[in-house]
Amino acid sequence: MHMPSKGLPSRIRDAFTAYMNNVRTRKKLVFSYLLVVFLPVLVVGILLTNTLREQAVNHAVDQAANNMNKIKRQIEETLQIPEGVSNTIFFDRELMEIVSHAYESESEVFQAYRGYDSFTTYMELYKDIADIRLYVNNETLLENWSIFRTDSATEASEWFRKGLEGRGNIVWEHVPNPTKEQEEHLSLVRQVFKLDMDYIGMLVISVKPGSLYAILEQEPFETLIYTDGGEVVAAKDRTWIGKPIQDYLDLKEEPAKLLVESIEFESSVDRLHMVSIVPEETILKDARKVSLIAYAIVASSLLASCALILIFSSAMSKRISVLSQDMRKVARGDLKHYSLIQGQDEIGQLSRHFNHMVENIDDLMSQVRKADESRHELELKQREIRFKMLANQVDPHFLFNALETVRMKAHCNGEAEIADIVKSLGTLLRNNLEAGQGDVSFESELELTRMYLGIQHFRFGAKLAYRLPDPAEVQGIKVLPLLLQPIVENAIVHGIERKLGPGLVDVCIVMEPEKMLVAVKDDGVGIEAGKLRELVASLDDPEDDSGKRIGLRNVHQRMKLHYGPEYGLLITSRPGHGTTVILTFPKGEHSHV
Numbered sequence: 134m135h136m137p138s139k140g141l142p143s144r145i146r147d148a149f150t151a152y153m154n155n156v157r158t159r160k161k162l163v164f165s166y167l168l169v170v171f172l173p174v175l176v177v178g179i180l181l182t183n184t185l186r187e188q189a190v191n192h193a194v195d196q197a198a199n200n201m202n203k204i205k206r207q208i209e210e211t212l213q214i215p216e217g218v219s220n221t222i223f224f225d226r227e228l229m230e231i232v233s234h235a236y237e238s239e240s241e242v243f244q245a246y247r248g249y250d251s252f253t254t255y256m257e258l259y260k261d262i263a264d265i266r267l268y269v270n271n272e273t274l275l276e277n278w279s280i281f282r283t284d285s286a287t288e289a290s291e292w293f294r295k296g297l298e299g300r301g302n303i304v305w306e307h308v309p310n311p312t313k314e315q316e317e318h319l320s321l322v323r324q325v326f327k328l329d330m331d332y333i334g335m336l337v338i339s340v341k342p343g344s345l346y347a348i349l350e351q352e353p354f355e356t357l358i359y360t361d362g363g364e365v366v367a368a369k370d371r372t373w374i375g376k377p378i379q380d381y382l383d384l385k386e387e388p389a390k391l392l393v394e395s396i397e398f399e400s401s402v403d404r405l406h407m408v409s410i411v412p413e414e415t416i417l418k419d420a421r422k423v424s425l426i427a428y429a430i431v432a433s434s435l436l437a438s439c440a441l442i443l444i445f446s447s448a449m450s451k452r453i454s455v456l457s458q459d460m461r462k463v464a465r466g467d468l469k470h471y472s473l474i475q476g477q478d479e480i481g482q483l484s485r486h487f488n489h490m491v492e493n494i495d496d497l498m499s500q501v502r503k504a505d506e507s508r509h510e511l512e513l514k515q516r517e518i519r520f521k522m523l524a525n526q527v528d529p530h531f532l533f534n535a536l537e538t539v540r541m542k543a544h545c546n547g548e549a550e551i552a553d554i555v556k557s558l559g560t561l562l563r564n565n566l567e568a569g570q571g572d573v574s575f576e577s578e579l580e581l582t583r584m585y586l587g588i589q590h591f592r593f594g595a596k597l598a599y600r601l602p603d604p605a606e607v608q609g610i611k612v613l614p615l616l617l618q619p620i621v622e623n624a625i626v627h628g629i630e631r632k633l634g635p636g637l638v639d640v641c642i643v644m645e646p647e648k649m650l651v652a653v654k655d656d657g658v659g660i661e662a663g664k665l666r667e668l669v670a671s672l673d674d675p676e677d678d679s680g681k682r683i684g685l686r687n688v689h690q691r692m693k694l695h696y697g698p699e700y701g702l703l704i705t706s707r708p709g710h711g712t713t714v715i716l717t718f719p720k721g722e723h724s725h726v
Contacts, residue, residue: 162446174435181427188423197392197411200352205394205407207348208358212405214259215321215338216303216398222336223301223325225251228267232280233333236273243275252279263318263341264310267325268293269334278312283335295403296322296335303401307366307375308337317375318342319358319366342367342374356409357381358396366405378408388413452480456487463491510694573614575607579640582618586638589625597629599638606642610649612718613695619684620653620702620714628657628712649718656711665706672702685714692716
């Protein structure tokens with residue numbers, strides 16, 4: 134069998150492609166212009182201009198429809214927030230217990246309210262929510278900004294009646310806000326039930342009017358939002374809020390196109406509607422402008438493009454050739470070479486991106502080298518710490534068993550305080566001996582510090598007092614191990630122990646947007662200015678083997694190696710007034726530092 138040979142059109146196409154691949158860019162541009170631009174523009178220009186008018190009209194309508202869809206999506210996203218919050222509150226058992234319980238005193242009500250702050254949390258998280266209120270029939274409850282007793286006026290209101298008819302589904306109504314001088318807001322209304330479906334109350338979540346107004350103001354044409362009952366709940370002209378939509382439409386005398394969209398929600402029994410009024414004069418005005426512009430473009434482009442194509446093609450071809458030479462130099466390994474092509478066109482942008490890419494490659498290689506060096510240095514520091522810790526171990530198991538024997542003996546003899554101190558000492562030693570390189574919870578660091586301070590308090594008695602923050606403040610935060618206890622130990626040894634009279638060690642935490650500060654303060658003897666300067670200078674000296682303040686230097690250098698050079702210790706002191714050491718941590722995502 135004979136294979137079919139290529140047809141004449143295929144051979145012509147292949148020959149033309151092969152020819153064009155060998156033609157320089159400048160000639161390609163000129164040839165392409167004559168073949169693809171000049172002749173088609175001359176033939177099709179007049180016909181195309183006539184169709185542009187119709188397309189402009191359609192485009193204006195489509196643009197208005199697109200704007201409507203965009204605004205609809207934004208409004209749906211805004212109103213889905215109270216819908217999601219209502220779903221959460223609908224199944225909130227703690228809230229159900231609070232509002233359905235029969236209280237015997239006002240203090241009992243205050244105690245119940247104090248432990249529940251979900252409404253405030255939702256309003257802080259979602260800025261589009263203006264207010265959250267729950268109307269209940271429990272006469273033993275006290276009214277506050279969130280919980281109200283249902284009175285006869287509320288039960289007689291239209292929005293309350295529609296909420297009852299919804300039977301747990303969402304109803305959107307214009308509801309007066311008693312916390313804001315009865316100002317009416319678009320609100321989500323929904324019944325709340327117990328697990329046995331007994332009625333508890335009516336939930337109202339008001340949407341901030343400014344959120345809806347900000348969305349509608351993006352629309353160039355007059356746009357309104359109204360309920361199934363025809364009541365306007367949001368509009369660019371705020372004087373129509375609360376009035377019937379039909380009254381507004383009846384006042385419009387000029388011809389216009391109405392675009393209507395409905396907003397539906399899965400848990401809602403009613404809908405909201407949007408209407409945008411597009412004047413026909415605006416559409417036709419744009420169409421006339423498009424026609425004039427199209428005729429001008431066709432005429433001017435044919436006259437000017439012939440001359441400009443020669444200039445542009447020559448300049449572009451030269452710039453492309455220079456950029457190609459720059460790329461070849463970098464490809465040969467010269468990462469210090471930069472392209473010098475200037476301009477804001479695509480070739481100029483490509484040149485700048487090329488230079489940026491070369492610079493990033495060079496920086497990345499430097500960062501990799503520095504990262505390897507830092508990682509190696511960190512590993513050496515960790516090994517040094519573990520070596521020093523292991524050097525101090527004679528037999529950890531023997532030590533722990535002996536401490537446990539002493540603790541049990543003290544416990545049997547009724548010496549509970551001594552037993553607790555021995556237990557804390559054993560836990561403290563075990564944590565120090567078993568410390569690894571991985572992160573630990575800050576709560577465990579606080580607990581370790583608390584045990585250490587308990588031991589020192591047993592030792593010094595009334596001479597030493599201390600304060601520690603609530604572990605709940607740092608819940609979920611991870612840090613390097615053995616950072617806080619050495620700083621506290623330094624405060625006791627060099628500050629409180631040398632002071633005449635009682636002293637205080639105070640540990641506090643300050644949360645900033647991007648950092649967490651942990652301050653360890655003592656009111657001990659303080660540090661003289663000269664010694665303080667020497668101490669601060671020694672913190673960054675990796676070769677300092679004097680043994681003075683080794684705990685501070687170890688903590689400081691481990692933090693800088695792990696978190697970065699901008700983190701570590703800050704020390705301030707006044708002789709006779711005490712010393713403050715501040716540990717600065719980065720605060721990242723997921724509460725990790």
